[in-house]
Amino acid sequence: MRMTRRFLLSGGTLTAAVAAVGGWRLLADNLANAASTASAAKPGAPAPQTFAVTLTDAQWRARLTPAQYDVLRREGTERPYSSPLNNEHRKGVFACAGCALDLFSSNTKFDSGTGWPSFWAPLADAVGTTSDRTFGMLRTAVHCHRCGGHLGHVFDDGPKPTGLRYCMNGVAMTFRPASA
Template sequence: MNRRGFLRTAVAAGLLLAAPRLLTAGSERSEVMVEKIHKSDAEWRTLLTPEQYDVLRNEGTERAFTSELNKEYRKGVYHCAGCDYPLFSADTKFDSGTGWPSFYAPIEGHVETKRDFKMILPRTEYHCARCGGHQGHVFNDGPEPTGQRWCNNGVALKFVPAG
């Protein structure tokens, strides 16, 4: 087999393996209408800490086990640190052992997903539906009832206790 034939076979095999995920990409869309927030880069830099800016605006990732929110288990709601939009109920939080706050479901319609190929294999990345701030990635290795793990950067969240 020549190099061109090998490349064609490799690409075809990769597409076959990725097809089920690519066909369902974006299928988590919701009918909830969210008023978008648009700010300039300079405005975001004045509103966010350098760590928040890196994660929320540059799609960075904080180091595992560094967020105080990883061990937060009080009743309440987790909001986007960029725009204060509620993203997760504390009732859906669980200890994934990964070092990042993890949830089995977001608040319906409050996050948007897209495909991410930064690690070569496709992943589902999610953002705040209001300001577009990067939150983390969703994986299919979470607990019931959804089987999903919404793995969030703690620096991208703000915890609002109940009451």
Template structure:
């Protein structure tokens, strides 16, 4: 086994342990270890639509995600690495056609400024795998006033 393959295998085992630990109580603070895979590895791991969104900052068509109708208790995790990102009680119907949340689990997101539509927007990514999730806007409900507009293919729902 080559050294690179060995390091990737160890990283995967360690990440699986941290994922299992995070799933026990998704709101517990955890040290986020980065999950770094090659583009080819991401392509094998993800469905084509999820790959385009998570790895190349694509956007799914509005109204196409089954997660829009998800109303059960549980949490929403990154489809790339299973890190819990949102609690179901923070989900709301924004009327945009994408799953929307007014808050995320602290420490689970990173942001950057996106100029793809010329005007700046705040883009957010999973803190573990840096997979693109969506954009955050200042037109959400109380208590935060934020709308985390998420691509459904970038998420998995885990029922309570």
């Protein structure tokens, strides 16, 4: 086969397309890891958070489904409108799928029209937040206070009384109906 400029250019274009479609997550993970390593090495940088429930990666993989692991431990996002919890309207409590900590009351759930379960407030001492600068955006990530599992993001476009929208991945939570 003869190497031509056209052959090399088309190969480079194909490689770029594959990287854009399939490698964006790997690239984002590598950039996030590099950023966290760099920030941890800086003098005066905050120490990494510790949580009451800590497991090894193998233990998390054994405890969670692949979808739960992707969201809770790798900060993935489920497809919109894919969670049954989006349409859960009974009275009860939404808890962390990783450690069973109660996170949100059904009293604060509302239909945001986004395709993810949304709440205007978490339960007291249930969640923590961190800055999320992935994909060129500045957002506030929400995690479980007990195990550090990624739950979703919080935005300032929610309803009264808080004006907040906790946009959560349903796969990161379980639902326990209120006893009758």
